[in-house]
Amino acid sequence: MALISSILVPxxxxxxxxxxxxxxxxxxxxxxxxxxxxxxxxxRDLAKLLGKGAVYSTTTTWLFRAGPVVSLATxxxxxxxxxxxxVAAPVHFTGxxxxxxxxxxxxxFLTVVAALDTGSPFEGMGASREVTFAALVEPALxxxxxxxxxxxxxxxxxxxxxxxxxxxxxxxxxxxxLVAATLLVVYLVENSRIPVDDxxxxxxxxxIHEVMVLDHSGVDLAFIEYGAALKLWLLGMLLVGLxxxxxTANPWLDGAAVIAGLAGLAMVVGLIExxxxxxxxxxxxxxxxxxxxxxxxxxxxxxNP
Amino acid sequence: xxxxxxxxxxxxxxxxxxxxxSTRIGACVIWMAMQGALYSLVPLIAGEEITPRILVLATxxxxxxxxxxxxxxxxxxxRTSFHFEVEPYIGFIASLLVGVCLLAAAAxxxxxxxxxxxxxxxxxxxxAFFTILTGLLLITTRRKxxxxxxxxxxxxxxxxxxxVGTVVEAPMLVELGVLLDAFVxxxxxxxxxxxxxxxxEVTDVDKLAELKG
Numbered sequence: 286m287a288l289i290s291s292i293l294v295p296x297x298x299x300x301x302x303x304x305x306x307x308x309x310x311x312x313x314x315x316x317x318x319x320x321x322x323x324x325x326x327x328x329r330d331l332a333k334l335l336g337k338g339a340v341y342s343t344t345t346t347w348l349f350r351a352g353p354v355v356s357l358a359t360x361x362x363x364x365x366x367x368x369x370x371x372v373a374a375p376v377h378f379t380g381x382x383x384x385x386x387x388x389x390x391x392x393x394f395l396t397v398v399a400a401l402d403t404g405s406p407f408e409g410m411g412a413s414r415e416v417t418f419a420a421l422v423e424p425a426l427x428x429x430x431x432x433x434x435x436x437x438x439x440x441x442x443x444x445x446x447x448x449x450x451x452x453x454x455x456x457x458x459x460x461x462x463l464v465a466a467t468l469l470v471v472y473l474v475e476n477s478r479i480p481v482d483d484x485x486x487x488x489x490x491x492x493i494h495e496v497m498v499l500d501h502s503g504v505d506l507a508f509i510e511y512g513a514a515l516k517l518w519l520l521g522m523l524l525v526g527l528x529x530x531x532x533t534a535n536p537w538l539d540g541a542a543v544i545a546g547l548a549g550l551a552m553v554v555g556l557i558e559x560x561x562x563x564x565x566x567x568x569x570x571x572x573x574x575x576x577x578x579x580x581x582x583x584x585x586x587x588x589n590p
Numbered sequence: 591x592x593x594x595x596x597x598x599x600x601x602x603x604x605x606x607x608x609x610x611x612s613t614r615i616g617a618c619v620i621w622m623a624m625q626g627a628l629y630s631l632v633p634l635i636a637g638e639e640i641t642p643r644i645l646v647l648a649t650x651x652x653x654x655x656x657x658x659x660x661x662x663x664x665x666x667x668x669r670t671s672f673h674f675e676v677e678p679y680i681g682f683i684a685s686l687l688v689g690v691c692l693l694a695a696a697a698x699x700x701x702x703x704x705x706x707x708x709x710x711x712x713x714x715x716x717x718a719f720f721t722i723l724t725g726l727l728l729i730t731t732r733r734k735x736x737x738x739x740x741x742x743x744x745x746x747x748x749x750x751x752x753x754v755g756t757v758v759e760a761p762m763l764v765e766l767g768v769l770l771d772a773f774v775x776x777x778x779x780x781x782x783x784x785x786x787x788x789x790x791e792v793t794d795v796d797k798l799a800e801l802k803g
Contacts, residue, residue, distance in 0.1 A: 456593075458596070459596055459597050459601075460600075571686075574683050574687070575611060575686065578611075578686050579604065581690045581693065582600065582604060582693065585694070585697045586599075586603070586713065588697070
């Protein structure tokens with residue numbers, strides 16, 4: 286039973302992650318008064334891209350080809366470690382939160398290196414911005430996860446999230462609330478959503494993430510899109526697993542509650558994207574540092590019960 | 591421990607950081623007032639029972655911190671300056687990071703100090719110390735004279751919270767006297783800033799250093 290449920294955690298992510306992108310797009314379309322693409326559109330896009338051949342510039346080296354592969358591989362590896370709320374992930378060990386953050390960092394590093402490898406100044410600009418914001422968002426993510434671990438007194442992510450139940454929420458509401466706020470900021474920044482970056486724009490001087498993947502095509506682009514969807518799912522699990530404290534003994538029920546919460550999160554992101562404008566580039570660090578500060582407050586409040 | 595109090599204290603910690611990160615004087619005044627209002631509710635929440643004495647004190651503090659002080663400051667800002675920006679000596683992000691260091695210092699201090707009398711909890715002491723330090727940081731790193739008054743009031747908020755947490759039974763006369771002192775201080779400072787702006791057309795405290803007697 287435990288084995289089946291722990292295999293269920295990564296499997297649900299593998300299958301449902303692109304749906305999260307579709308829900309966000311659908312909410313945005315509905316608010317704008319449009320019909321919006323069908324919910325299976327991301328799957329169709331992925332199938333189409335996987336059927337195409339990739340084109341490589343003659344100035345690029347193996348690094349350019351390694352970028353998409355490694356970024357997808359790191360997302361898949363992280364999917365094995367992050368728990369689905371109370372349902373433990375297949376792999377868990379003490380300090381695995383560092384491994385998850387490290388996997389995100391490795392994926393980003395290879396994406397950045399691949400972007401620089403093209404020699405395009407445009408992509409270099411995007412890479413520079415991505416790395417700048419990543420340097421600020423990583424401490425925030427670490428502090429947030431460390432606060433959860435410190436509050437629950439558990440070593441691994443799976444056991445820590447397993448201990449976040451309604452009783453803990455009523456005992457340590459300030460800490461968990463602040464951590465949830467930080468994780469929302471981290472979610473928007475890491476997935477390049479709207480107050481920070483606009484995922485729908487290509488060829489605009491203000492964009493960050495999309496500019497780095499301009500030269501990828503075909504299968505490589507499919508890898509990148511799928512990896513991005515998985516990242517949306519992974520960070521969503523970290524946030525929703527905390528906010529939805531449904532911890533019955535039944536893993537199916539717990540998992541279903543978190544998956545429903547992820548759909549809710551996608552709607553919230555759609556709402557944020559529809560109602561907010563992108564921040565001016567030099568105001569973004571203030572947002573990220575602010576998020577990190579919330580986590581620092583959470584950490585102090587958590588240590589000071 | 592009292593959960594409501596805990597949430598309130600965490601909220602006020604966040605208010606401190608908002609104060610450090612705000613770019614507009616008006617926003618700072620509003621956040622300072624909200625923090626003051628929160629703190630004036632602390633005696634109602636933290637005490638075991640609500641006596642008439644506590645009720646009178648809380649009402650007086652709420653009216654002062656949440657109503658009169660911000661009203662005076664907003665009026666002052668409207669009269670003295672056409673620029674609503676805070677204009678700090680150190681940047682807003684740097685202020686936030688210094689704030690994190692101050693929070694760590696306040697937490698250490700809050701855990702070290704053991705009070706024999708009163709003392710609701712360590713969290714309250716930590717919050718009080720942090721609010722005091724935030725007030726000092728605002729006073730020392732902001733260029734506009736109005737922000738010095740805001741910093742003073744944040745400092746005063748912190749001292750008030752410290753008093754609420756540590757002193758069990760201060761005479762009502764003393765507590766009301768402290769509030770009145772703060773009121774007079776704000777009143778005098780507003781007049782001073784207003785006259786400064788009339789005389790020199792700036793309220794930049796940098797320029798004050800150039801004055802000769």
